[in-house]
Amino acid sequence: MERRVASCVFFLLVSISVTPAFAHNVQAVFIFGDSLFDAGNNHYNNNCSAQADFPPYGSTYFHHPTGRFTNGRTVADFISQFLGIGIQKPFLEAQQEVINGSRTEYPSNGINFASAGSGLYRATNSDLGVTPIQDQLQQFQTLMDQNLVDRKLLEKSLFFFESGSNDVFNYFLPFDPPTLTPDAYVQTMLTEVEHFVDQIYKLGARRIALFSLGPVGCVPARTLIPGAPVNRCFGKMNRMAKNYNKGVENIAKNIPKKYPGSVGVFGSVYSIFQLYHTTPSSHGMSNVTDACCGDGTLRGMLQCGQEGYKICDNPNEYLFWDYFHPSEHTYKLMSKSLWAGNKYVHPINLKALANLTIT
Numbered sequence: 048m049e050r051r052v053a054s055c056v057f058f059l060l061v062s063i064s065v066t067p068a069f070a071h072n073v074q075a076v077f078i079f080g081d082s083l084f085d086a087g088n089n090h091y092n093n094n095c096s097a098q099a100d101f102p103p104y105g106s107t108y109f110h111h112p113t114g115r116f117t118n119g120r121t122v123a124d125f126i127s128q129f130l131g132i133g134i135q136k137p138f139l140e141a142q143q144e145v146i147n148g149s150r151t152e153y154p155s156n157g158i159n160f161a162s163a164g165s166g167l168y169r170a171t172n173s174d175l176g177v178t179p180i181q182d183q184l185q186q187f188q189t190l191m192d193q194n195l196v197d198r199k200l201l202e203k204s205l206f207f208f209e210s211g212s213n214d215v216f217n218y219f220l221p222f223d224p225p226t227l228t229p230d231a232y233v234q235t236m237l238t239e240v241e242h243f244v245d246q247i248y249k250l251g252a253r254r255i256a257l258f259s260l261g262p263v264g265c266v267p268a269r270t271l272i273p274g275a276p277v278n279r280c281f282g283k284m285n286r287m288a289k290n291y292n293k294g295v296e297n298i299a300k301n302i303p304k305k306y307p308g309s310v311g312v313f314g315s316v317y318s319i320f321q322l323y324h325t326t327p328s329s330h331g332m333s334n335v336t337d338a339c340c341g342d343g344t345l346r347g348m349l350q351c352g353q354e355g356y357k358i359c360d361n362p363n364e365y366l367f368w369d370y371f372h373p374s375e376h377t378y379k380l381m382s383k384s385l386w387a388g389n390k391y392v393h394p395i396n397l398k399a400l401a402n403l404t405i406t
């Protein structure tokens with residue numbers, strides 16, 4: 048008996064030393080985007096009024112607010128957990144820690160630069176003090192320029208990009224009506240995406256995942272827009288999101304052609320969302336129209352946590368946690384689909400992307 052236990056332990060030790068610690072090739076993830084990815088950057092930015100750093104945000108998973116705009120983890124968080132490398136810190140938190148000496152180096156598992164409310168247009172929610180995608184890129188560039196991130200780490204890193212929902216939503220806001228046509232507006236957004244990919248590649252990114260927008264016209268907050276329908280999604284807004292998504296898909300497809308040694312992946316968040324919207328019960332959802340937390344029509348007229356808000360008993364049966372954002376349950380299903388599925392992520396899923404060796 049004892050001998051068997053001993054040989055078992057021996058076998059375990061051998062198998063650990065022979066098998067690499069991870070069945071993949073990723074040590075870090077660098078994340079750029081808006082509230083769908085923000086892990087607390089806005090919270091650490093005193094200039095910024097787009098916040099979710101108060102209860103009941105974070106109540107389901109972290110059990111306290113973290114600055115994330117949901118009740119738990121985001122897609123970026125889940126993917127990092129699937130990778131087994133731990134959730135990335137917000138850049139501004141890491142920066143403050145380096146400055147005040149409570150840490151000596153930037154984290155080796157990557158950095159989250161995403162800022163809620165931001166977009167591809169610099170002007171998008173600039174009055175709220177958000178960090179637009181260009182400035183997120185600049186923050187990363189500065190770290191690289193100052194050798195605060197090891198260049199060799201980038202070969203073992205994934206780069207996530209997701210932005211544009213706020214640009215599309217704001218296009219339809221009644222004040223300050225846009226002068227560009229919807230098509231021209233989307234073209235400008237796509238030019239910014241191309242610029243982002245170009246810059247991130249030059250800085251050393253090789254495995255780049257671009258995520259589509261969801262059906263922005265379905266968010267409960269559409270009730271803030273005069274004339275938007277309540278009993279169905281806002282078609283004009285969804286059309287704009289779809290046009291943008293088509294462009295992003297093309298950009299992702301062209302990444303390996305345009306940038307030697309690189310791989311581009313496109314995650315179709317839009318299609319995944321639609322699946323939940325049309326077949327909620329097969330995805331454990333009972334409510335795909337209203338926000339769990341908020342107030343007013345569709346609970347879309349007041350931010351969750353603000354004075355007078357209401358909250359549902361079962362957040363994870365809701366597609367939407369608050370007026371703009373999915374629940375952790377939605378994010379979890381979405382993450383699984385992007386990580387290991389083959390229907391909504393092209394040409395390979397994130398698991399296969401992580402498994403590639405880049406030299």
Ligand SMILES: *[C@@H]1O[C@H](CO)[C@@H](O)[C@H](O)[C@H]1NC(C)=O
Pocket residue numbers: 091092093094
């Ligand atoms: C906040 O605003 C000040 C003054 O405009 C600026 O110097 C600082 O960099 C800003 N901080 C952040 C985190 O954006």
Ligand SMILES: *[C@@H]1O[C@H](CO)[C@@H](O)[C@H](O)[C@H]1NC(C)=O
Pocket residue numbers: 140143144147148149
């Ligand atoms: C350093 O900054 C971090 C992030 O803002 C903060 O949590 C921590 O308390 C600070 N530590 C010191 C010693 O000031």
Ligand SMILES: *[C@@H]1O[C@H](CO)[C@@H](O)[C@H](O)[C@H]1NC(C)=O
Pocket residue numbers: 333334336337338339346359
């Ligand atoms: C969805 O949730 C809202 C808010 O809790 C509720 O008023 C509405 O009736 C629910 N809709 C369905 C279809 O269950």
Ligand SMILES: *[C@@H]1O[C@H](CO)[C@@H](O)[C@H](O)[C@H]1NC(C)=O
Pocket residue numbers: 398399402
């Ligand atoms: C990971 O890479 C190995 C070796 O290249 C391959 O055999 C395996 O099928 C890959 N796994 C996935 C999930 O792509």
